[in-house]
Amino acid sequence: MCSLCELGSGVHGRVAQYERVEKVRLLVVDDDPPIADLVATVARYEGWDAVTAYSGEDALVRAAEFRPDIVVLDLMLPDLDGFGVLDRLRHSGTMVPVVFLTARDGVADRVAGLTRGGDDYLVKPFAVEELMARLRTVLRRSAGPGFQRSVLRVADLTMDEDTREVRRADRLLSLTPTEFEVLRYLMRRSPTVLTKAQILDHVWEYGFGGRSNVVELVVSRLRRKMDEAGGEPLIHTVRGFGYVIRRQAAE
Amino acid sequence: MCSLCELGSGVHGRVAQYERVEKVRLLVVDDDPPIADLVATVARYEGWDAVTAYSGEDALVRAAEFRPDIVVLDLMLPDLDGFGVLDRLRHSGTMVPVVFLTARDGVADRVAGLTRGGDDYLVKPFAVEELMARLRTVLRRSAGPGFQRSVLRVADLTMDEDTREVRRADRLLSLTPTEFEVLRYLMRRSPTVLTKAQILDHVWEYGFGGRSNVVELVVSRLRRKMDEAGGEPLIHTVRGFGYVIRRQAAE
DNA sequence: TGGCTGCTGTCGTTTTCCTGTCGGGGTGCT
């Protein structure tokens, strides 16, 4: 078995990276190089081994030599299309889990049949953190029985990614989807300080238009919900740079 | 003896690398790779070991080397047909239980399949949760004498999968087949939050068409039936994400 | 065969509440 079993412990991604025996191996297949590279880069930042392919044929070659633990596969490819790639992957006997990328339109219907298993799909344009979250989930599940809940923890704040329960000192917080994603990203990277641009780039769909103060706003809302029943502030502003979540600000 | 003897009560509770129960071993035989693959993926998602075969001859080879605990067998195979495979399996002395897949029409097939030693059958296209439910049942039955009922429980809601009785605080609910399946899936995965896409993909037949609000609708109907005689709501909406069934989280 | 019954999914309306924009005022740094 591969290193997958190590995934999903309740530790921050940063720390887990060093505890993991082997890196997760990710193959990204997309004919749009910027997108493929974006995903690969984020994955590497997370401590994974990532390889890209820009065509279907290329994907098969890479898969054979790289033996990925998981594949991100765009369905819209120039030569062999996504289904063809999947077909030939399966015929070669590999059960590697796949997360599909599709355009907004009707192709999603055809994907449905393929994703029932536990593979997954995402509609373009997607948010990078959401893709990473799905990949982690698929990996955790395919690691077999004995998979554990993924619980993030910072001080007395906990987030269960499966039940989507977020608690501050046992008090349940009710978060909107956006708030949940921002908080998840902050917690995963804690105690790293993140710029607003980073947060925007990871949590919002790539290609999200206008500069705006959405991040500030969401952080503000998060703070109110987190602190309204007391407790020290956990999200700190690093003026002129960004935000961080951790027990206390640097003195 | 095979790992079946190890199977405890609720098949789904088989966890923990330390309590180490062996994984169920499933062989899927279907000449349509996407289908075989689909089933195998779902099974692995549940923590089983799954292997696929795309032809009758292949199936026999795999069976010999893999020694499955249960087999899913399509009747329509290019070379040796399903019955042929079954016969030769039996001749080699294995009593491994078999669940057949048949096309929509073959009423004759059903009877024949059962009388020739098959343990259950399902008509294509099927819903993956229904297939998994049947497999679990067959496994429990063949696990030996004194097999126990599978009863799912969430708060004061119970579902007996064998009798199909669903009770809310001892009051018997009358559910339609679809409602039953949706509720079963929610209960099995409780307290995980499931997206509408997941529910659709698992409970409806593969190949079910696109956009619709069926899931919302069935959930709405379930809620009415569950709550009409009082009691706290158990199915919760996680706005922007999906549904979950559980006792209302504290506070 | 034809009516009856109950199940399922579609449509359209209503309701809920999420999200991003704007702008005034506050805060910290130099």
Added chain:
DNA sequence: AGCACCCCGACAGGAAAACGACAGCAGCCA
């Protein structure tokens, strides 16, 4: 003090969910 920078109240537009009404259909029984 002056200037960025940040916080956050208020609000509008719109997305998501709940649900009533209805039509197609399958199974059943006479």
